[in-house]
Amino acid sequence: MERRLELEKKRQKLAELRRAREERSRNALQVSQQLQESPVSAGGAARRDLDDLVASLVGERPATPTLTIDGSSDAGSDKGNSSAIASPPPYSSSSGSQLPHGGLPHVGRLIPEFTSVDAVIFDIPPKERVVYNKEVQTVEGSFEPQGPTEEEIRQQIKEEFAREEQLRLEILEAERLEKEEVLPQEVPELTDEERKAILQSADFVEFMDHSSKIVERAMTEKYDFMKDYTLGLDDETEDLNGNRMRLVSSFHDDRWTKNRSVTDVGWSSKVRVTVRANEMHPELIVSSYNKNPLAVNEPDGIVCVWNIHLADRPEFVFHSQSDVLTVRFSDFHPNLIIGGTYSGQILLWDTRAKTLPVLKTHLSVGGHTHPVYTMDMVGTQNAHNLISVSTDGTMCSWQLDMLAQPQETLALDFPAHPITDEVAVTALGFPDGETNAFWVGTEEGTVYQANRYARAGSQAGINTVYSYKGHFGPITGLHFHPLFGPVDFSDLYLTCSVDWTVKLWRKRTHSKLAIPDNAVVHPLYSFEAADDYVYDVKWSPTHPAIFGTVEGSGKFDVWNLNMDTEVPVMSTIVGAGKALNKLSWSKDGRHAAIGSSDGHVYVYDIGEMATPHAEDWNILQRTVNEMISTQSHGSNQSEF
Amino acid sequence: SEVEETIRRLSSKKNVQGVVVVNQLGLMIRSTLDASLGKQYATLMSDLVRMARDSVTQLDAQNELTFLRIRTKKHEIMICPEREYLMIVVQTPESS
Numbered sequence: 001m002e003r004r005l006e007l008e009k010k011r012q013k014l015a016e017l018r019r020a021r022e023e024r025s026r027n028a029l030q031v032s033q034q035l036q037e038s039p040v041s042a043g044g045a046a047r048r049d050l051d052d053l054v055a056s057l058v059g060e061r062p063a064t065p066t067l068t069i070d071g072s073s074d075a076g077s078d079k080g081n082s083s084a085i086a087s088p089p090p091y092s093s094s095s096g097s098q099l100p101h102g103g104l105p106h107v108g109r110l111i112p113e114f115t116s117v118d119a120v121i122f123d124i125p126p127k128e129r130v131v132y133n134k135e136v137q138t139v140e141g142s143f144e145p146q147g148p149t150e151e152e153i154r155q156q157i158k159e160e161f162a163r164e165e166q167l168r169l170e171i172l173e174a175e176r177l178e179k180e181e182v183l184p185q186e187v188p189e190l191t192d193e194e195r196k197a198i199l200q201s202a203d204f205v206e207f208m209d210h211s212s213k214i215v216e217r218a219m220t221e222k223y224d225f226m227k228d229y230t231l232g233l234d235d236e237t238e239d240l241n242g243n244r245m246r247l248v249s250s251f252h253d254d255r256w257t258k259n260r261s262v263t264d265v266g267w268s269s270k271v272r273v274t275v276r277a278n279e280m281h282p283e284l285i286v287s288s289y290n291k292n293p294l295a296v297n298e299p300d301g302i303v304c305v306w307n308i309h310l311a312d313r314p315e316f317v318f319h320s321q322s323d324v325l326t327v328r329f330s331d332f333h334p335n336l337i338i339g340g341t342y343s344g345q346i347l348l349w350d351t352r353a354k355t356l357p358v359l360k361t362h363l364s365v366g367g368h369t370h371p372v373y374t375m376d377m378v379g380t381q382n383a384h385n386l387i388s389v390s391t392d393g394t395m396c397s398w399q400l401d402m403l404a405q406p407q408e409t410l411a412l413d414f415p416a417h418p419i420t421d422e423v424a425v426t427a428l429g430f431p432d433g434e435t436n437a438f439w440v441g442t443e444e445g446t447v448y449q450a451n452r453y454a455r456a457g458s459q460a461g462i463n464t465v466y467s468y469k470g471h472f473g474p475i476t477g478l479h480f481h482p483l484f485g486p487v488d489f490s491d492l493y494l495t496c497s498v499d500w501t502v503k504l505w506r507k508r509t510h511s512k513l514a515i516p517d518n519a520v521v522h523p524l525y526s527f528e529a530a531d532d533y534v535y536d537v538k539w540s541p542t543h544p545a546i547f548g549t550v551e552g553s554g555k556f557d558v559w560n561l562n563m564d565t566e567v568p569v570m571s572t573i574v575g576a577g578k579a580l581n582k583l584s585w586s587k588d589g590r591h592a593a594i595g596s597s598d599g600h601v602y603v604y605d606i607g608e609m610a611t612p613h614a615e616d617w618n619i620l621q622r623t624v625n626e627m628i629s630t631q632s633h634g635s636n637q638s639e640f
Numbered sequence: 641s642e643v644e645e646t647i648r649r650l651s652s653k654k655n656v657q658g659v660v661v662v663n664q665l666g667l668m669i670r671s672t673l674d675a676s677l678g679k680q681y682a683t684l685m686s687d688l689v690r691m692a693r694d695s696v697t698q699l700d701a702q703n704e705l706t707f708l709r710i711r712t713k714k715h716e717i718m719i720c721p722e723r724e725y726l727m728i729v730v731q732t733p734e735s736s
Binding site for chain 1: 641642643646647649650653655656661663669670707709718720722724725727729731
């Protein structure tokens with residue numbers, strides 16, 4: 001706008017100047033005419049004579065076209081600024097005006113009329129072109145008068161935003177204030193009494209129990225899924241190369257497992273051919289405990305179910321009136337847990353129920369009256385039995401839903417024994433797939449084979465044909481090789497005993513030949529690497545040549561018969577070095593749960609060792625054949 | 641009492657910043673955080689849980705909300721909603 005105004009002004013000025021010029025030129029003309037006339041009238045004849053002489057001598061004079069000069073200079077001026085500078089032209093005009101006067105007297109010649117004009121020469125400087133170097137996308141010309149500059153616009157916008165923010169904040173604060181006004185009104189409603197009432201209501205207790213378990217399980221996530229791998233972090237991956245074992249977790253509860261020792265450990269399921277996905281809980285471990293001598297009011301026997309993902313507290317805790325010596329999950333029911341006690345009772349717990357046993361056997365002559373150290377479940381889903389043997393040699397078989405009385409009872413006795421008939425059974429083993437013949441280990445260190453039922457050629461009870469003699473102390477563990485894989489090793493079994501050794505035996509089938517009674521069977525091989533009582537031995541469920549042992553010195557050994565038969569391939573001190581009581585492999589063979597005498601359950605991962613290779617079976621076959629041949633050759637040598 | 645012991649055990653675990661137990665009205669029953677923060681968590685989280693629950697059941701009428709886990713830059717908020725109560729646990733995840 002300003003520019004326009006300026007332009008207008010300039011134009012007006014120009015117009016004025018032009019007018020002024022024209023006026024002046026007119027005036028000048030008039031003046032010049034006057035000037036012309038005046039010298040002619042005032043003339044003088046003398047002048048005329050002189051002029052005549054000069055003119056005749058020199059000639060005519062050309063007329064000086066001063067006007068054209070003016071015109072051109074006029075044309076040179078543009079619109080715009082024009083500063084009229086009048087340069088003094090009087091001499092030219094006057095000189096121009098004088099000469100032609102000389103030629104005036106001669107009337108005959110054609111004398112052009114000369115007029116003297118006051119030429120005003122304008123000197124107009126070139127218009128200054130002001131160029132704006134603004135970088136804009138549009139090619140809008142810069143004729144528009146410039147609005148507020150960019151920076152100004154930015155500032156304005158900022159101010160607007162700031163204003164909006166303030167408004168928003170104010171609104172929020174107002175809302176918050178309202179809320180806070182509301183809250184203090186509400187909070188006093190939840191008085192202390194109400195709180196106490198809520199805290200003690202059974203509903204609330206159950207809610208706390210349930211949700212705290214879920215939250216604790218969720219908390220134990222070691223993997224951070226938000227991890228940014230693009231950042232350079234050198235995390236050592238926990239790869240187990242070859243021969244190392246790793247402690248996965250340790251379970252104990254201050255309230256329940258303190259001052260008690262673990263008497264048995266088991267995983268949630270054993271290896272079975274038919275697997276129903278939703279019934280297996282491979283992360284659950286069950287462990288049983290004996291009594292706490294310091295806590296007289298607490299129940300004597302405790303059974304805890306631990307979840308690998310819940311490290312701090314047991315999933316379930318079950319009570320019993322007397323020490324629980326052996327415990328297992330029911331192989332065929334995911335919810336049932338069976339335990340054998342010091343009093344001879346067999347107890348059944350249900351995870352869906354409370355802490356006391358759902359069913360129990362009677363403390364009468366029908367069942368056991370001596371401590372039950374061993375139990376096993378045999379059969380199939382539809383027809384299964386629980387076999388329990390107590391230290392007085394009584395073997396009972398039970399139906400799980402009817403624990404009121406045993407299905408059958410069998411007294412195991414060995415009449416040929418010099419001192420007593422009774423066989424004090426401390427270990428029991430059924431070969432895989434067998435339901436009739438079983439092997440028992442006794443307090444004296446002898447292993448006998450027994451039958452549950454009378455069959456053709458054998459009676460029920462201990463088979464007196466063979467005695468497996470080799471150990472010098474009570475047998476603490478007996479385990480048959482699990483049946484799987486291309487080669488059948490299920491005739492092999494391991495025993496471990498208080499005499500610091502682990503022995504490998506081959507079961508003798510009942511031979512039809514007449515053999516004198518009391519034939520002694522010697523072990524195939526003896527493992528001598530222990531430093532203390534060996535409390536448990538178990539074959540690995542996945543690798544044919546691997547088995548684990550636990551000792552009283554706190555050592556957990558893993559042996560691999562394909563690598564070395566003299567020493568264990570892996571060995572570690574577990575926990576604080578207290579005696580380890582029981583060992584149990586998980587279904588995948590990778591994890592081993594170890595129960596120690598200080599009440600802790602340790603879970604170890606043995607890593608890649610657990611997966612067998614195809615040749616492992618063949619190698620083991622060869623090893624076993626070697627052992628057999630050495631045994632038969634060196635049968636005269638005494639094993640120790 | 642057992643309830644107190646559970647809360648104490650939960651809150652004494654490493655990485656756990658606090659435990660808040662809320663009833664269905666959004667009123668705080670117990671909190672191991674300081675009272676004002678606990679109240680804030682109580683009201684804010686119960687609103688959030690209500691919205692989440694509604695959204696879940698609207699998406700599928702047979703479905704229901706069982707667990708809510710909010711992962712933030714600084715920590716992780718785990719909410720276990722039951723019928724009448726709400727348990728909120730705030731922990732800093734392992735990585736940090």
